[in-house]
Amino acid sequence: MNTVNTIKVAVLGANGRMGRTVCAAVEAAADLELVAALDAGDDLAQVAASGASVAVDFTVPAVTEANVHALVDQGVHAVVGTTGWTDESRARVADHLATSAEEGTAVGVLIAPNFGLSAVLAMTFAARAARYFESAEVVELHHPNKVDAPSGTATHTAQAMAAARSEAGVAPSPDATESGWEARGADVDGVRVHAVRLRGLVAHEEILLGNEGEQLTIRQDSFDRVSFMPGVLLGIREVVGRPGLTVGLENVMDL
Amino acid sequence: MNTVNTIKVAVLGANGRMGRTVCAAVEAAADLELVAALDAGDDLAQVAASGASVAVDFTVPAVTEANVHALVDQGVHAVVGTTGWTDESRARVADHLATSAEEGTAVGVLIAPNFGLSAVLAMTFAARAARYFESAEVVELHHPNKVDAPSGTATHTAQAMAAARSEAGVAPSPDATESGWEARGADVDGVRVHAVRLRGLVAHEEILLGNEGEQLTIRQDSFDRVSFMPGVLLGIREVVGRPGLTVGLENVMDL
Amino acid sequence: MNTVNTIKVAVLGANGRMGRTVCAAVEAAADLELVAALDAGDDLAQVAASGASVAVDFTVPAVTEANVHALVDQGVHAVVGTTGWTDESRARVADHLATSAEEGTAVGVLIAPNFGLSAVLAMTFAARAARYFESAEVVELHHPNKVDAPSGTATHTAQAMAAARSEAGVAPSPDATESGWEARGADVDGVRVHAVRLRGLVAHEEILLGNEGEQLTIRQDSFDRVSFMPGVLLGIREVVGRPGLTVGLENVMDL
Amino acid sequence: MNTVNTIKVAVLGANGRMGRTVCAAVEAAADLELVAALDAGDDLAQVAASGASVAVDFTVPAVTEANVHALVDQGVHAVVGTTGWTDESRARVADHLATSAEEGTAVGVLIAPNFGLSAVLAMTFAARAARYFESAEVVELHHPNKVDAPSGTATHTAQAMAAARSEAGVAPSPDATESGWEARGADVDGVRVHAVRLRGLVAHEEILLGNEGEQLTIRQDSFDRVSFMPGVLLGIREVVGRPGLTVGLENVMDL
CATH class of the missing domain: 3.40.50.720 (NAD(P)-binding Rossmann-like Domain)
Structure with a gap:
């Protein structure tokens, strides 16, 4: 060079x-x-x-x-x-x-709050795709020593998805659930975020988007600094x- | 024949x-x-x-x-x-x-309460494997018209895993989480069960087991009767x- | 309205x-x-x-x-x-x-050759992300009655990824494999495409992108017309x- | 103690x-x-x-x-x-x-040729489940410096699955593919094994089993010695x- x-x-x-x-x-x-x-x-x-x-x-x-x-x-x-x-x-x-x-x-x-290419791409694509699907949820997975839930990255992802859906006038994700809201995670502006904690994991995020008959999944894994x-x-x-x-x-x- | x-x-x-x-x-x-x-x-x-x-x-x-x-x-x-x-x-x-x-x-x-081979196998294998891992959680995913959460199948799976871990004297899954227990799902005898609801899905279950440096995932998908x-x-x-x-x-x- | x-x-x-x-x-x-x-x-x-x-x-x-x-x-x-x-x-x-x-x-x-939102989004995101990762491969999964392999959608996806990588001057995905090229699939302009055939599946595509310490996966499932x-x-x-x-x-x- | x-x-x-x-x-x-x-x-x-x-x-x-x-x-x-x-x-x-x-x-x-619990369990469960499904394939994923393909673990897994299917009189996995056998991997006693190579990965194996309307997936990840x-x-x-x-x-x- x-x-x-x-x-x-x-x-x-x-x-x-x-x-x-x-x-x-x-x-x-x-x-x-x-x-x-x-x-x-x-x-x-x-x-x-x-x-x-x-x-x-x-x-x-x-x-x-x-x-x-x-x-x-x-x-x-x-x-x-x-x-x-x-x-x-x-x-x-x-x-x-x-x-x-x-x-x-x-x-x-x-x-930049995050230099992980896969994390940045996952978040960006999730926000762009979110308005095209009836349902949108996020699963984040981390090591069990993590104190906060859901993770900051997953919260930001969900916020960006919720903002894009709101701007495009998309209805809230359909949900007939009548009971059972005691798992790790949160409702972030209407996007449900699930938090898994498992020994052996580092930092991972999975965005799930669904329409009748189809699903789009974007997953990001960070194994190391x-x-x-x-x-x-x-x-x-x-x-x-x-x-x-x-x-x-x-x-x-x-x- | x-x-x-x-x-x-x-x-x-x-x-x-x-x-x-x-x-x-x-x-x-x-x-x-x-x-x-x-x-x-x-x-x-x-x-x-x-x-x-x-x-x-x-x-x-x-x-x-x-x-x-x-x-x-x-x-x-x-x-x-x-x-x-x-x-x-x-x-x-x-x-x-x-x-x-x-x-x-x-x-x-x-x-038989369930004739789905993949569902029956996932539940059986999950129960047998559960005692060999430090961490164990379950994610179930269903269509958004489902009223109950978590699903009966996921609850039975988690109960069987918890019983096997208890019998083998396995410690509870490590968990440093200090806040954030508002997502869809439940704590089933110490095994955390997360419930995803997404248009386009039918009935699916994912069992996650983790040790330092390794993970075992058993996933079951039911698309049709x-x-x-x-x-x-x-x-x-x-x-x-x-x-x-x-x-x-x-x-x-x-x- | x-x-x-x-x-x-x-x-x-x-x-x-x-x-x-x-x-x-x-x-x-x-x-x-x-x-x-x-x-x-x-x-x-x-x-x-x-x-x-x-x-x-x-x-x-x-x-x-x-x-x-x-x-x-x-x-x-x-x-x-x-x-x-x-x-x-x-x-x-x-x-x-x-x-x-x-x-x-x-x-x-x-x-439009494809009206599936998840398929179109997966292909678009895959092409945009491909230049940012050292390794890129595609796995497509279909029902076992499909005659061609890999699928047209996966071939188009891989072509778009290869073109984006070539334009950005990205080196070919590293690969030390010395033997074993007899599985279903193809090398599409340097992007390896694997083809799985399994009873019960319809049409699915998974794009795998990897750097040292991280992975981005984009998956698309089509269950129904x-x-x-x-x-x-x-x-x-x-x-x-x-x-x-x-x-x-x-x-x-x-x- | x-x-x-x-x-x-x-x-x-x-x-x-x-x-x-x-x-x-x-x-x-x-x-x-x-x-x-x-x-x-x-x-x-x-x-x-x-x-x-x-x-x-x-x-x-x-x-x-x-x-x-x-x-x-x-x-x-x-x-x-x-x-x-x-x-x-x-x-x-x-x-x-x-x-x-x-x-x-x-x-x-x-x-023991393998002390990884998740690898041993995946192989054991795969062999036991294989006879109950019409279709069975294996995807193994490793770092790109690996010289052989498919991996020894995946080959052993496929052999055990093939033996169990043969013993139970299960027909070969259906496959209408007429062309396209140039991807990394092999046919191991009739079980197709696909080999993915991706920077950032270590050693992973995914067993895919399918019947009409259902799928069972067993995945194993080894991140560290x-x-x-x-x-x-x-x-x-x-x-x-x-x-x-x-x-x-x-x-x-x-x-």
Whole structure:
């Protein structure tokens, strides 16, 4: 691969579990070059000094917004997987990016709550398909140490499906059940979400859609943290060509 | 096929939906011969008169026990799919069969709540496997017009699994869930049963068993009433060689 | 529902299996009105005379193109499920529609090889997702009376996936297999398609996509001909607002 | 737990991947005590000297038979997961055990080709169910680095199913396919086995059984080597009460 086209990458939070995995994935990719690996206490000025054009942030909620503003000031694109973002913090980043662009420096920031391609695709397809079926339910399956039920991913999926059905004027899923509402899970805006807990599982989601005589099932399995790496690398490659704020990996994918 | 070995069959309740399907299945089987098709109002004496050695009863709870006693009196074996049997009514049939055998006429009666081979096998295998896994849950899926949840089949499956686990001293399935128990389904003796309702489905059951690093899934799909016919024909062929009362199709199978 | 907004529908091939099912579905829909049901030998002039604004054609390959030209001449929109269309016959319809539009009559024609929503969605999503995964294979499952393997639907799905992967520069799915290529199925442009034949099944397709640590599965089940009706009704409602030729139900869906 | 009932265990091949995992699993089990961990070059006399009543052998084909004979001579029960056993080597062990028993020392040896409970159960249930269905096929799914297809486990499963069907006089699975036999997999004694290769998978098997109107599916997933430990521990606990040679984990299970 022509090194002229190589993207130079910095990783923030490089000593954390996700950060280490990202460093390894960047180093293994022929079109990417790891030029800086920073963690808590390191000077962020090193990012620009290293020649990085993109920085990946897997740090902690308390510092991620400040990191992103510092990266924008340095003209470095950012791919952010840290949680804890709010409508307000995202709006501040969008404003900063707009100002920077007006001043002549077009920077891109991608904030994604989930870098698992299969999870992102399942959620996106589920939302698009939901309006075409009379019935829609979700089953999520996780390891038994999980404290919350249903999972955040399944709740978001169900919300997106419910919103799409509501917008298209689809009637609620038919349901004659008269008793028996004591299983793990919830009613999320009218979409029933079932939560299975089983030793040996990691994180899985199954979307079930039915019409008279037909069924569509979309299933997503996450077995390991490495499954997030193709999404992170995709984010790095895409963010350099997308100035401004993008929220959600699905918005840099060609779906 | 040698007609000497053909089994002559009578059907009681021959005008009902199941009865008609049984008549057609018996006629289509090379080793069986339909010799009598009776319904409400017909004289049961016709059964022995027709030369039937086995009678299949798909009638109604109000008459099925009387039918069986009448068949035993005629020395005709019986395969019974009608519901409504109790411990007491079964005991009376067992007593009658014992008396008949002492008097020199060994008759067999098979009473089965479910003639679906896949359903019976799924339930049997689930009960046998349950003690070997740390976690065990059940998902049943049905059409949305079903009023009860979870289904009777899933409840029986979960009860059998729970009993097997209890007998083997297996600990309850691990579960750290702290909130979210509002989905369709129930806790059946410690085995969680989830109930999905979806347009387009008929009757389906999935048993999920998990250990660290492995999973066993047993799934059963019933799409149509014709699926009960292989089980009914199996019952006819087996009951002639099994004097006395047998309850449950699994007990005439080689499992 | 306001009858002002009701769409008047004619059905061609109304005595065939699909035609009868379409007539029943149109009659059952509150926003549609069946105004003509024609079959072989009937005068097509009846379509316009009946006041129909849309005609559905489930006839035979020998007459479907002529039907469509006659409908366009009458200013009636067409939804076509009959097979046998070629690039040439489609081009002639497109030319006719362009001429008609120039002359002031904007007519829409939708030709769809498959009206099953779940099948169309599975194929569309599979093609979009295929470029994001290292491995891609397809399993199709059908009743054992099917003569061809793999199925046309699975072959089209695999072709669309292969084209998307090729366009995005994705490497072939990794495969170290050194022996054993004797199962039912085929290599379709590099996407392996497995064909299962099993009594009790109808028509099913499962698309399997895998990266290190994750999997995406899209499964589609068709149990019955009635499953095509939501797609036919969707086509009727959409074609009135889409002048010109549209090929494929997915192109009138909001995906 | 009463230490009086603790089983003292030695591990042979303790430095190998499986051996290390076994040592950890034995140490973690409250009713087992690891008293010796030997590897190549260690004196087998240490086993009896350590007080072990059971030894687990995960060594190499070249030494496993000699190990077992040495253990029998010491009156130590053996659980063997090493491959490479033949009818002849198993017969020599059986003879040795018979002689030992005649001389007053009843020792048990369990040789198992697979300690995965879900794999063993799937294979056992598949063989028992196969005769009750008109159609039977197998799909195995593995990582793409696997060289052979279909997998040994799937081949054994299909052979056991074919044997059971043959013994019960079941006709071959119906199949009208006229073309298309170029997919990964094989025809194993008339049972079609399909082989899927997908990045992200480990080792999985799905048995599909169908009758008119119903389907039974048995699926087994192995995600990790730790999944063999429940089977190894079960073997240790069972072998002490089963003198003589037992081949196959399913034969010490209550199925």
